[in-house]
Amino acid sequence: MAIAKIAYGRRAFIKNVAYGGGGMMIGFSWLASCELSPEQVKKMPKEWFTINGYLKIGENGLVTIQSPNPEIGQNVKTSMPMIVAEELDTDWDHVIVEQAPLNTDLFKRQLAGGSQSIRQGWQSLRMAGATARQMLILAAAQTWEVPASEITTAAGMIYHEASGKKTDYGAMASIAATIPVPEEVELKEVKDFKIIGTSRKNVDGSKIVTGKPLFGIDYKKEAMLTAMVVHPPAFGLKLKSMDDSPIKNMPGIRAVFPIQTHVEGYNIGAFDMNAFNDLAVIVGDSTWEVMQAKKALQVTWEDTTDQVLNMDMFGRKMDVRFPAGKENTSTHQQIMETMGAKKAKTVRKDGNPDAAFRNASKIIERSYSCPFLAHNTMEPMNFFADVTEDQATLVGPIQTPEIMERSVSNRLGIPVEKIDIQMTRMGGGFGRRLYGHFLTEAAVISQQMKAPVKLIYSREDDMTQGTYRPAYHAYYRAALDADNNLIGFHVRAGGIPESPLAANRFPAGAIDNYWAEEWTVDSNITVGAFRAPRSNFIAGAEQAFLDEVAEAAGKDPIEFRLSLLDKAKQQPVGDNNDYDAARYAGVLELVKEKAHTNNDPNVFRGIAAYFCHNSYVANVLDMVMEKGKPVVQKVYCAIDCGIVVNPDAATNLAEGGVVDGIGHAMYSAITFNNGVPEQNNFDKYRLIRHDEAPKEIEVHFVKNEIDPTGLGEPPFPPIMGALANALYRATGRRHYNQPFITDKPLMG
Amino acid sequence: MAKYSLNVNGVQREVDVDPTTPVLWVLRDHLDLVGTKYGCGIAQCGACTVHLNDTAVRSCQLPVSAVGNQALTTIEGLSEHGDHPVQQAWIEKDVPQCGYCQAGQIMSASALLKSNPNPSDEEIDAVMHGNICRCGTYTRIKAAIKTAANS
Numbered sequence: 001m002a003i004a005k006i007a008y009g010r011r012a013f014i015k016n017v018a019y020g021g022g023g024m025m026i027g028f029s030w031l032a033s034c035e036l037s038p039e040q041v042k043k044m045p046k047e048w049f050t051i052n053g054y055l056k057i058g059e060n061g062l063v064t065i066q067s068p069n070p071e072i073g074q075n076v077k078t079s080m081p082m083i084v085a086e087e088l089d090t091d092w093d094h095v096i097v098e099q100a101p102l103n104t105d106l107f108k109r110q111l112a113g114g115s116q117s118i119r120q121g122w123q124s125l126r127m128a129g130a131t132a133r134q135m136l137i138l139a140a141a142q143t144w145e146v147p148a149s150e151i152t153t154a155a156g157m158i159y160h161e162a163s164g165k166k167t168d169y170g171a172m173a174s175i176a177a178t179i180p181v182p183e184e185v186e187l188k189e190v191k192d193f194k195i196i197g198t199s200r201k202n203v204d205g206s207k208i209v210t211g212k213p214l215f216g217i218d219y220k221k222e223a224m225l226t227a228m229v230v231h232p233p234a235f236g237l238k239l240k241s242m243d244d245s246p247i248k249n250m251p252g253i254r255a256v257f258p259i260q261t262h263v264e265g266y267n268i269g270a271f272d273m274n275a276f277n278d279l280a281v282i283v284g285d286s287t288w289e290v291m292q293a294k295k296a297l298q299v300t301w302e303d304t305t306d307q308v309l310n311m312d313m314f315g316r317k318m319d320v321r322f323p324a325g326k327e328n329t330s331t332h333q334q335i336m337e338t339m340g341a342k343k344a345k346t347v348r349k350d351g352n353p354d355a356a357f358r359n360a361s362k363i364i365e366r367s368y369s370c371p372f373l374a375h376n377t378m379e380p381m382n383f384f385a386d387v388t389e390d391q392a393t394l395v396g397p398i399q400t401p402e403i404m405e406r407s408v409s410n411r412l413g414i415p416v417e418k419i420d421i422q423m424t425r426m427g428g429g430f431g432r433r434l435y436g437h438f439l440t441e442a443a444v445i446s447q448q449m450k451a452p453v454k455l456i457y458s459r460e461d462d463m464t465q466g467t468y469r470p471a472y473h474a475y476y477r478a479a480l481d482a483d484n485n486l487i488g489f490h491v492r493a494g495g496i497p498e499s500p501l502a503a504n505r506f507p508a509g510a511i512d513n514y515w516a517e518e519w520t521v522d523s524n525i526t527v528g529a530f531r532a533p534r535s536n537f538i539a540g541a542e543q544a545f546l547d548e549v550a551e552a553a554g555k556d557p558i559e560f561r562l563s564l565l566d567k568a569k570q571q572p573v574g575d576n577n578d579y580d581a582a583r584y585a586g587v588l589e590l591v592k593e594k595a596h597t598n599n600d601p602n603v604f605r606g607i608a609a610y611f612c613h614n615s616y617v618a619n620v621l622d623m624v625m626e627k628g629k630p631v632v633q634k635v636y637c638a639i640d641c642g643i644v645v646n647p648d649a650a651t652n653l654a655e656g657g658v659v660d661g662i663g664h665a666m667y668s669a670i671t672f673n674n675g676v677p678e679q680n681n682f683d684k685y686r687l688i689r690h691d692e693a694p695k696e697i698e699v700h701f702v703k704n705e706i707d708p709t710g711l712g713e714p715p716f717p718p719i720m721g722a723l724a725n726a727l728y729r730a731t732g733r734r735h736y737n738q739p740f741i742t743d744k745p746l747m748g
Numbered sequence: 749m750a751k752y753s754l755n756v757n758g759v760q761r762e763v764d765v766d767p768t769t770p771v772l773w774v775l776r777d778h779l780d781l782v783g784t785k786y787g788c789g790i791a792q793c794g795a796c797t798v799h800l801n802d803t804a805v806r807s808c809q810l811p812v813s814a815v816g817n818q819a820l821t822t823i824e825g826l827s828e829h830g831d832h833p834v835q836q837a838w839i840e841k842d843v844p845q846c847g848y849c850q851a852g853q854i855m856s857a858s859a860l861l862k863s864n865p866n867p868s869d870e871e872i873d874a875v876m877h878g879n880i881c882r883c884g885t886y887t888r889i890k891a892a893i894k895t896a897a898n899s
Contacts, residue, residue, distance in 0.1 A: 072846060073844075073845035073846030073847065073883050074845070075845065199842075201839065201842050202842055202844060202847075204844075204847065205838075205839050205842060205844060206830055206839060208838075208844045208847035208850050208851075209823075209830065209835040209838045209839060209844070209850060209851075209854060210783070210823065210824065210826075210830040210835065211781075211782075211783015211784070211822065211823030211824045211851045212783065213782045213783075214847065215785075215847075215848060217782075217785075217786065218782040220780070220782075226777070251749065251766065286765075286769075286773065286777045286778070287773050287776070287777055287786075288765075288766065288768075288769045288770065288773040288777070289766070291789075292766075292768075376882060377846075377848075377882060378785070378787050378793065378795060378846065378848040378849045378880065378881075378882045379785070379787075379846070379848045380786070380787075425846070425847065426846060427785070427846050427847070427848025427849075428846045428848060428882050428883060429846075430882075456786075458789060459787065459788045459789055459790075648842055649842065652842065652843075652845060652885065652888065653845065655884065655885070655887055655888065656845055656883045656884035656885060657884070658884070659884025659885075659886055659887070660882075660883070660884045663884065681788050681789075681790055681792060682787075682788045682790070682792035682793050682880060683790060683792050687880050687882065688884070688886075689876075689877050689879075689880060689886075690872070690873050690876040690877055690879070690886045690889070690890070691873035691874075691876075691877055693884065693886035693887060694887065695869075695887075696887065697887055
């Protein structure tokens with residue numbers, strides 16, 4: 001039994017700063033209208049007793065648990081409360097889950113990003129459950145006049161064995177609510193977990209399959225207007241003027257005006273990033289009417305000039321350059337090839353790489369690239385805003401509510417205490433909704449209209465406004481000695497406008513002579529974090545390159561990696577290696593065991609493994625040729641992300657990562673012609689579809705007792721390498737440039 | 749503007765809208781039936797799928813003026829208690845991640861099973877090709893369709 005001091009989110013455990021003792025949560029009138037079925041209402045308690053900021057218990061034993069973080073499809077709305085319920089030691093069937101309000105006093109890091117929700121919430125969620133359990137025990141001890149140490153709990157019941165007394169949590173809730181918060185609590189041993197590690201269904205599942213209004217875009221309020229924005233058609237252009245005369249008298253149109261999202265002097269932060277600050281706005285009664293007016297609006301654009309924004313990047317001031325001009329994909333490709341061929345900034349150097357390459361018997365040299373990508377969440381950007389003189393209510397899909405709260409407060413001139421941001425379920429995030437300019441836009445529009453407004457982006461607006469995954473390039477060189485030992489490794493990676501290099505990750509530490517360089521080139525095309533930022537390219541490139549090196553060395557691809565990892569384990573080179581070689585090897589061993597040896601000459605196998613966002617993933621991808629076309633028959637995925645909270649949901653997330661990785665590597669790209677994104681909807685932007693997904697995906701987790709490390713991102717990057725490697729075996733061609741569907745094979 | 753009387757989920761609903769208004773926006777903006785989702789507006793993603801009589805159609809491309817007396821069914825009306833075999837199979841397989849596309853997936857799948865109660869993998873692929881899931885739940889969707897077919 002572990003005794004832990006309450007150190008996380010201390011204020012969350014102080015009663016009365018939480019929502020009021022009785023009563024249901026306020027807000028979400030429209031979204032909450034379908035929260036409970038009549039059956040559930042019957043089961044609802046007469047009174048709720050707030051135990052702490054995370055949970056309240058009804059007199060009938062029902063428990064309401066607040067899920068603090070935004071839900072983007074990673075299933076935290078189920079798995080975070082599971083952790084609370086585990087330590088509370090209640091029955092999962094007694095639990096109702098609610099999306100917590102944004103409250104930075106109560107909750108720590110109400111953010112969806114970096115695969116961090118479970119990892120960073122782990123301790124405070126356990127504490128929330130454990131302190132409540134302790135308070136219930138103390139309440140029973142007081143009532144029964146027995147020592148608390150003799151009391152046990154199980155599945156929402158409280159027992160005193162010696163006297164034979166027992167009761168349930170509901171009966172003790174009112175007393176527990178009056179007990180001082182304990183300074184220390186006992187946390188369960190992993191072996192005693194009854195909820196964590198068992199599969200529990202999505203708490204919103206039945207609402208999703210019956211079409212209940214869960215998403216921001218579904219939100220409604222009486223007298224609400226609909227707004228859309230018009231942004232420049234190309235990067236390198238900005239709004240000059242607009243003529244509202246053709247549309248202002250169109251049916252259902254209320255107002256047409258320009259806005260500035262950020263105003264002069266505002267300290268722009270990383271998550272305020274927007275490509276088009278000046279926008280034309282159309283406000284009307286209904287979406288279709290506004291869409292019609294949008295087509296007819298006359299706007300004049302002008303060229304931008306070179307811009308330097310002094311941005312606040314997570315507390316560090318940085319100049320970010322947005323050069324003038326209209327960029328082209330063909331030019332980007334040339335730039336990347338040029339940069340990849342010349343010396344860049346050295347980030348890490350071990351041993352003497354020059355000598356290793358001079359003395360090599362064999363040198364393998366390859367370059368890889370990938371295009372810009374749009375996040376394309378299925379629910380386009382949108383936000384509801386109701387801004388009055390002195391307060392603002394904002395409802396919608398946002399991954400960074402606590403950051404945007406400060407941002408919008410600054411923009412509106414309304415104190416942060418008077419800003420209420422309510423989190424809705426999100427129709428996908430993938431990093432896109434970290435950047436909340438659309439929330440600020442909605443607020444500015446509502447302030448100007450003096451009315452509640454819902455801003456909606458059309459798919460075209462959404463896909464052409466930037467915040468893309470950057471275009472990346474990586475040049476690799478490997479030196480083999482006469483015995484085919486890997487004696488030198490060189491990576492030079494860069495991108496527009498950001499480098500994907502992770503210099504201290506594998507194979508750094510496994511090779512005596514190692515050299516990593518990076519470069520960047522500015523662009524006026526805005527970029528943002530996209531599921532597993534940087535790793536989402538460099539993993540696939542590196543794993544495809546290692547496959548070629550293994551082949552040149554005449555070694556099995558898994559054994560080749562394992563021998564490098566063994567070296568990193570036994571005699572690591574350098575002391576900055578940011579991975580655990582044993583856990584890395586562990587996922588390769590697991591996937592090797594599960595996939596067995598492939599003896600079928602018609603099955604072509606690709607291998608890859610990667611470590612990012614604190615977790616380890618290895619893939620085996622089996623491909624077959626059907627009617628001359630490569631088909632992914634089966635993917636084996638082995639993952640070490642520590643303790644798995646909700647195995648079936650984790651499996652689902654990993655399956656999605658696999659499909660997502662294959663899809664983007666194979667099919668997707670945003671390209672530019674004279675600054676104009678050439679794909680603006682799903683007719684031109686190709687996303688993976690049903691028939692292109694693997695026929696079967698098998699996910700295995702390494703079983704250990706390591707605190708959870710994160711799962712949203714790690715399964716996404718390595719599969720791209722496994723795909724490239726399987727394609728080579730199936731077709732004889734190596735693919736170097738994503739998307740592979742349009743890649744011109746350079747060799748093979 | 750023009751008045752229409754629509755049979756939606758078995759109930760006659762009156763709306764006064766521009767005749768070109770797609771059923772998608774009539775449902776979402778005028779009838780408070782927001783289970784039908786906007787994803788692309790050009791019939792490429794399937795998020796807005798509804799049934800017109802028993803056929804799956806993309807409501808973003810169906811002008812209200814073209815509906816006439818035909819019966820519209822949305823995700824809200826697929827079953828009275830959310831217990832259509834396809835909905836049940838979706839719960840059993842715990843299909844959704846973000847959930848946004850799933851109403852459209854379910855409407856496509858339920859129309860498929862109505863016309864073809866035991867579809868092959870290829871037949872499932874052919875119909876479901878039009879529904880994008882950005883989270884990548886395709887293998888679970890296929891498993892759920894087979895579960896529903898067998899129920």
